[in-house]
Amino acid sequence: MPIIRRALLGVALTLAALPAxxxxxxxxxxxxxxxxxxxxxxxxxxxxxxxxxxxxxxxxxxxxxxxxxxxxxxxxxxxxxxxxxxxxxxxxxxxxxxxxxxxxxxxxxxxxxxxxxxxxxxxxxxxxxxxxxxxxxxxxxxxxxxxxxxDADMKMEALTNYMAKQQGIKKVYLINQDYSFGKAVAAAAQAMMKQKRADVQIVGDELHPLGKVQDFSPYVAKIKASGADSVITGNWGNDLSLLVKAAKDAGLNVDWYTYYAGGLSTPAAIGQAGKDRVKQITEWHSNVEAAALDExxxxxxxxxxxxxxxxxxxxxxxxxxxxxxxxxxxxxxxxxxxxxxxxxxxxxxxxxxxxxxxxxxQPLFVSTMSAGMKRDVENTGLGFKTDGRIEAKDTETPTTCKMKRPSA
Amino acid sequence: MELVVFSLLNGVLYGLLLFMLSSGLTLIFSMMGVLNFAHASLFMLGAYLAYQIGRYTGFWPGLVLAPLIVGLLGAAIERWGLRTVHRFGHVAELLFTFGLALLIEEVVQLIWGRAPVPYTVPSSLDFAAFTLFGTTYPAYKVFMVLISIGMFGLLGLVLTKTRIGLIIQAALTHPDMVAALGHNVPRVFMLVFGVGSALAGLAGVIGGFALVTSPTMARTLGPIVFVVIVVGGLGSLTGAFVASLLIGIVQTFAVAIDFSLIDLLARFGVTVTRADTFYDLWRIKLAQLAPVLPYFMLVLMLIMRPRGLMGTRET
Structure with missing residues (x-):
């Protein structure tokens, strides 16, 4: 018996040693x-x-x-x-x-x-x-x-569709980070705004180095001098936080159309400076009606x-x-x-x-940082409020993809 | 005209922020010859401490306490770290402060996390101080200017007009003689390093809410601080002050200028189109290069005049 038991133990140990x-x-x-x-x-x-x-x-x-x-x-x-x-x-x-x-x-x-x-x-x-x-x-x-x-184009498509309906928009300023994504955002915004609202002027198209600018006040001075009422930016992280903060300091009154204002510590850094001014295009935000998610x-x-x-x-x-x-x-x-x-x-x-x-x-949402929302972001007391919902089918863009599928 | 006034004002404001950041480093470097890589880290520590203290007591006690704590920490670093390492020469010192910078960053991440903390402008400074051509200037920037100029004035006076300042200066060049006269030279160095660190801490208290308080702030601000002291002249307080203003103004003006090589060539009747090679290079506007200009100035300065604008020595 002991031999059998030992043998069984051995088998068990071997099995355990395998990548279980x-x-x-x-x-x-x-x-x-x-x-x-x-x-x-x-x-x-x-x-x-x-x-x-x-x-x-x-x-x-x-x-x-x-x-x-x-x-x-x-x-x-x-x-x-x-x-x-x-x-x-x-x-x-x-x-x-x-x-x-x-x-x-x-x-x-x-x-x-x-x-x-x-x-x-x-x-x-x-x-x-x-x-x-x-x-x-x-x-x-x-x-x-x-x-x-x-993708960046789908989001810009949705964002510009929303902007095209805002009659108050007359002059738009583009400010982006100087790398592939920032340039893509700028190019898409230029092309799409022109196509959807020919009467809107693009009054500036600025690229700044990625993550190197500490003081955005000179950029803000330029935005101000251009007379822009809205700014489109793909900036994220500190490049967005510092930009919005500098604008608030200078008393610049523009609407910010962004990709990434809603998370990654940016809301905390922007704080009250973003109230009613900072908008984002996302697939979701915490105040989208979706009771199923509360828990x-x-x-x-x-x-x-x-x-x-x-x-x-x-x-x-x-x-x-x-x-x-x-x-x-x-x-x-x-x-x-x-x-x-x-x-x-x-x-x-x-x-x-x-x-x-x-x-x-998927559906996309344009939303604005607002006070008095059910859920706030990053303990700022401000939450995102939906301005417009873009239905899934309206976000589809043509593709040049020619996919090679595996034979299996 | 408006643009010139704005650029000048914004440039001076930014320059003074830079000086605030680099004054402590200049002090340490000029008086002790230690190139302190951990300076920006101490600055970061000042910002985090001010944020933490501010949560319990409000902003103003933090303004005093945070630099004090950072100053004590700096003195401790000198006493139990740098003094030992000093014997092994400058390279050892450099490596020591470099390691220290990494260590501080990790500690900050452990305590406060990797995301930025919500350290915002205190309400007592969060109002428009004055308006110029419809652009407002916040009170905290005015406060920053006062602190920065105050630092410059006080440091200058202490170093050149007081007895302790004379001893400090003498201790740098003739340590043995100063020691023979009965002064405790190591303690003088500890004091200098402590005060330099405290200045970094003080800059952090203000820079923390003017910029973004996150664990990466030391790494993003470190290089620019070195540019200031190298351009200003190693070991010259006035040089650092002038260099800060110069960098601030040059950078700010550059942002305002949308001028590229294409425009320059166009003056000579040469047109460049998208099809040309190096189009991407030609079309770069001066404004795009602005944040890189300080580093360009650094390189130029090291080639043309290694001791900087007002430097007294070459090391």
Whole structure:
């Protein structure tokens, strides 16, 4: 008997020594900056995905397995991203999430396209929650890439549609960061405003170095001298906070049309200076009518002591789980095919994943920082108030994508 | 005309902010010969402490307490860190302060998190002080100007007109002689480093709400502070003051000028179009380059006149 018991123990130990995690969990890699200047942004993403996965796991996981988040540091540059991707591939992780930096997203798409062709048995699927360079779903589109945020052009389209209806707008000033995204925003704004409201004058088109300006008062003086009533900016982080603060100091009365005023510590830095003035275009904000989310928002804030910000991380995870279940498999090719054309009910309405270029089509919202809202942002006492809702179908833009699908 | 007045005023305001940031560093560098990489970190610490203290007591006690704490910390750093490292020469000192800067950044992240803290302009300073051509200037900027000029005046007076100032100056060039006369030279150095740190802390209290108080502020402000002291002349307080104003004004005026090489070529009848090679290079406007100009000045200064505008020595 003791011999048998010992043998059984031996077997049990051997089994335990095997990568047990691989058997009862589906690993999902996450590559974003976890150190350096943008570490807080990367950390925010980890919290959101961990939160979503915890809730899915609490309900029993998917395909009888638990989801497991594996965060890796991209250091916000393509070189270190390659190292992180190598680790993802070596560890047999088949799904990877990323959002911060379109340059990083391009690097992931390039590498995965080659890798997946070479080793189809170890293919990795890329789920992008925030990198908004339009090229990713146009010229550079790939079967292995799915985007869950609206791209920069779609957002500008929605924003300019809203602005075109505001008769008060006569003169618009563009100020953006001097790099690919800032230039894309400026170019899109120029073209679309001209097309939708020929009577609106673009009175300035400024580019400033990324993250180098401490004192925006000279820029504000220029905006003021131009007589602009509205400013469009793709600025984020300190570049947006300092700009709005300098404008408030100088008593500049303009409306700010932004992409990223709603989170990433910007509302806290802008504070009261943004009241009734700062607008944003997003897929969601905390005052969008969606009673279903109340409990989740509170639970998130309680757990991480910060505001829930990315609804798209929730949508992404829900759709991924649905794809797993439809495909009855955690194979990236099958999951990718299941995601194509998938329709999904979210708290803001129905969304769908375009099959032709893998871009999620979802409603967008233009909103303004206002007092007296039910939910405020970053303890400022100000919350976002919806000015306009752009229906999902109205955000669709033509694509130049010619997708190559895997033969399997 | 309006634009010139605005640019001048904004330039002076920005210049004085720069001087406020760099005065402590100039003091430490000129009196001790220590190039303190952790200066901007001490500045950041001042901002965070003022924010923290301000939450309990309001702004004004923080204005006094935060620099005091940073000053004491600076004295402690000199006493138990720098003094030991000093024996191994300048490279060791440099590495020590560099390490210190990284350490402070990590500690700040541990305590206050990676996101910026909501350190805003105190309500007693949050009103328009005066209006010029329809543009308002907030009271806190006037306050900042007063502090900055006050620092300059006081430091200048103390160093040149008082007994302690004379001892400090003598201790730099003739430490043995000063020690032989019965003065405690190490203590003089500790005092200087402490006061320099306190000035950084004070700048932080004001810079914290004028800019954004986040763990990256030290890293973003560090380089510009060095530009000021190098251009001003290593070891010259007046030089740093002049350099700050110069950088502030040059940068501000540059932003106002939308002039590119294309415009210059156009004067000579050459037109450049999108199709030309280097179009992206030609079309860069002076305004786009403005924030880079200080670093350009730094390089030029090091080539043409390594001791800076008013420097007294070359190291």
């Amino acid at each position: 995690a691989a058997q009862d969990s589906i690993k999902i890699g996450y590559i974003d900056p976890l150190s350096g200047a943008f570490a807080n942004v990367g950390e925010l993403g980890v919290h959101h995905f961990q939160f979503a996965m915890d809730r899915i796991n609490a309900k029993g996981g998917v395909l009888g397995k638990k989801l497991e988040l594996v965060p890796l540091d991209s250091k916000a540059n393509p070189q270190d991203t390659q190292i992180a991707l190598k680790k993802v591939i070596d560890d047999g992780i088949r799904f990877v999430l990323q959002g911060n930096g379109s340059n990083v997203a391009h690097a992931i798409v390039d590498t995965l396209s080659k890798h997946n062709e070479r080793e189809p048995a170890k293919a990795v699927l890329f789920l992008n929650y925030a990198a908004v360079d339009p090229a990713l779903t146009n010229d550079k589109c790939s079967f292995w890439h799915f985007r869950f945020d609206a 989740e928002l509170d639970a998130y804030k309680k757990k991480y002591n910060e505001d829930f910000y990315f609804l798209r991380t929730r949508n992404l995870m829900e759709m991924l789980v649905k794809a797993f279940e439809q495909a009855k498999s955690a194979d990236p090719v099958k999951v990718g095919i299941a995601l194509e054309g998938m329709k999904h009910q979210t708290p803001t309405g129905e969304v769908y994943m375009r099959a032709d270029n893998h871009q999620l089509i």
